[in-house]
Amino acid sequence: MISALWVMIGISLLLGAVLGYSAIKFKVEGNPLVEKIDAVLPQTQCGQCGYPGCKPYAEAIAKGEIGINKCPPGGEEGIQKLADLLGVEFQPFGEGAGPKGKAVAFIDEQTCIGCTLCIQACPVDAIAGAAKQMHTIIASECTGCELCLPPCPVDCITMESIEENITNWKWRHPVIIPIKAVA
Amino acid sequence: MSEYLLILVGTVFVNNIVMVKILGLCPFMGVSRKLETAIGMGAATTFVLTLGSGASYLIQHYLLGPELAYLTTLSFIVVIAGIVQFTEMAIKKTSPDLYQVLGIYLPLITTNCAVLGIPLLNVQAKHDFMQSLLFGFGGAVGFTLVMVLFAGIRERLEGADVPGIFKGTAIAMVTAGLMSLSFMGFSGLVK
Numbered sequence: 139m140i141s142a143l144w145v146m147i148g149i150s151l152l153l154g155a156v157l158g159y160s161a162i163k164f165k166v167e168g169n170p171l172v173e174k175i176d177a178v179l180p181q182t183q184c185g186q187c188g189y190p191g192c193k194p195y196a197e198a199i200a201k202g203e204i205g206i207n208k209c210p211p212g213g214e215e216g217i218q219k220l221a222d223l224l225g226v227e228f229q230p231f232g233e234g235a236g237p238k239g240k241a242v243a244f245i246d247e248q249t250c251i252g253c254t255l256c257i258q259a260c261p262v263d264a265i266a267g268a269a270k271q272m273h274t275i276i277a278s279e280c281t282g283c284e285l286c287l288p289p290c291p292v293d294c295i296t297m298e299s300i301e302e303n304i305t306n307w308k309w310r311h312p313v314i315i316p317i318k319a320v321a
Numbered sequence: 322m323s324e325y326l327l328i329l330v331g332t333v334f335v336n337n338i339v340m341v342k343i344l345g346l347c348p349f350m351g352v353s354r355k356l357e358t359a360i361g362m363g364a365a366t367t368f369v370l371t372l373g374s375g376a377s378y379l380i381q382h383y384l385l386g387p388e389l390a391y392l393t394t395l396s397f398i399v400v401i402a403g404i405v406q407f408t409e410m411a412i413k414k415t416s417p418d419l420y421q422v423l424g425i426y427l428p429l430i431t432t433n434c435a436v437l438g439i440p441l442l443n444v445q446a447k448h449d450f451m452q453s454l455l456f457g458f459g460g461a462v463g464f465t466l467v468m469v470l471f472a473g474i475r476e477r478l479e480g481a482d483v484p485g486i487f488k489g490t491a492i493a494m495v496t497a498g499l500m501s502l503s504f505m506g507f508s509g510l511v512k
Contacts, residue, residue, distance in 0.1 A: 142389055149380070149396055153403035160407055164414035 171200045178219045180211045184283035185261050199224070207231050241297040242280040243287075247272050249294035256286035256295060325455055330510070332459030338435050339467045340504035342442075345435030349468060350493060352426065359472035363465025365426040367458065369408060370436050373401045374457025377440035378450050397440050405431045435464060471500065 175196035182192070187208035189195040198204045199220070206220040207229040214231070221228045245256075245265075252270040264280040267273030286295050300306065338344050345366075352362045377397045385392055409427045413420045430436055439460045443453045474496055483492050 142392055145384055145389060145392060146396065146399075149384070149399055153399065157403060157406055157410075160410050164410040166413055 169197075169200055172196050174223060175199050175220065178212075178216065178223060179209060180216065182211045182281060182283075183261060184211060184281050185285055186210050186283055190261070205229055240302075241282040241299045242277045243275050243282070243284070244296050244298045245273055245275055246294040246296065247274065249292050251292055253291060255289040255291065259285045259289045261285060325451070328452060328455045329459040329462075332456055333463040333466060334504070334507040335510050337463040337467060337504050337507075338439065338460045339464055340501045341508075342438070343501075344438040345433055345464055348426075348429065348433055349464075349471065349497070350490070352429075353468055353472040353475055353493075356469065356472045356476060358426075359468040360465070362426045362429075363461075363468045366430055366433065366436065366464055367461035369401070369405055369427070369430050370439060370461035370464075371454060371458045372404050372408065373397075373436055374440050374443055374453045375450070376400055376404060378443060378448070378453040381440075381444055382450075393441065393444060394437070397437055401436055401440075402431050435460065467500070467504075471497065474500075 172193070173196075176193050179192040179196060185191065187195045187204070189198055189204075195204070195209065199206060206224065206226065207217050209216055210231070212219075217231075218228055243264075250267075250272050252267065252272055254267065254269050254273070256273060257265045257267060261283065262279055262281055264276045265273050265286065266276055282297065284297060287297070332338070336342060339346065339349050348362055348366075352358050377400060380396055380400055381393060385396065405427060409420075412427070439457050440453075443456055446456075448456055475493060478492055478496065487495070
């Protein structure tokens with residue numbers, strides 16, 4: 139009985155030691171700043187910042203290639219968090235670049251010529267259709283990122299804002315109030 | 322030498338781990354939708370299974386012995402999980418390309434019943450070290466072979482005109498059954 143315990147303890151200790159040692163030995167150097175910035179970003183992967191996702195945007199911020207005010211889904215709160223993290227000044231959103239209300243794209247099916255350009259632009263595969271066939275938006279998948287608007291040659295895509303109602307209402311993110319010790 | 326060859330042929334074809342022993346069905350159904358992922362999964366499994374059967378033989382033979390045999394399953398699970406973790410870290414450092422190819426499949430293997438099943442079968446069959454290694458390697462090659470074949474079939478099934486109620490997993494199950502039947506044709510090739 140007791141030898142069984144020793145054997146299992148021995149195996150676990152040995153494996154733990156090997157894994158712990160190799161975690162240090164084989165550590166892959168990543169940029170810790172990128173991870174921190176990425177944690178602040180909202181992870182919608184919408185591409186409105188001009189980068190193909192939140193991680194590439196985080197990398198670009200870490201390199202100092204681009205400002206911290208390019209993320210509409212994060213809102214002003216997100217910019218503030220990034221400014222605190224990086225120790226830089228708060229930058230407001232540019233003209234007309236701020237967060238908009240929740241919206242989904244809508245294709246005017248009379249005008250659509252079936253060129254598939256919007257399908258290639260969609261980061262979340264929310265557009266169904268094929269060449270020379272009319273396309274349509276899968277509204278439940280659409281994140282409202284507007285990336286399909288510029289490639290459309292006939293401008294048949296419009297953004298329709300979604301009113302908040304009882305079926306799509308969600309709890310707001312809780313606001314954390316820092317607790318201060320009273321002297 | 323011929324004995325080793327027999328073990329290889331036996332595990333790859335005759336006692337194929339998926340088709341005859343019906344082990345490792347979860348990745349077989351789950352990751353066989355595309356040819357590339359099937360190959361990636363097969364490669365990762367081959368790597369871990371060969372190492373795992375070697376290590377578990379050493380543990381069984383030198384650490385547990387007959388009086389602690391009831392610890393076999395428990396210790397094998399721990400050791401295999403450890404090996405998978407270790408290989409993941411080592412590969413990530415030494416060969417980022419291979420790490421990209423194996424990707425998510427490496428940690429998935431930890432919970433693959435084929436990877437635990439083969440070391441246990443090794444214990445049952447009282448294989449020595451070399452036989453255990455070959456048994457593990459052969460089993461994994463058999464797994465890879467079946468995965469690749471099945472992925473090829475499934476890619477074609479995507480385009481086939483399947484009746485509505487059989488679409489998707491149902492027809493895949495039927496296909497797997499037919500494949501299993503055809504693998505029965507190898508039985509008797511190696512005793």
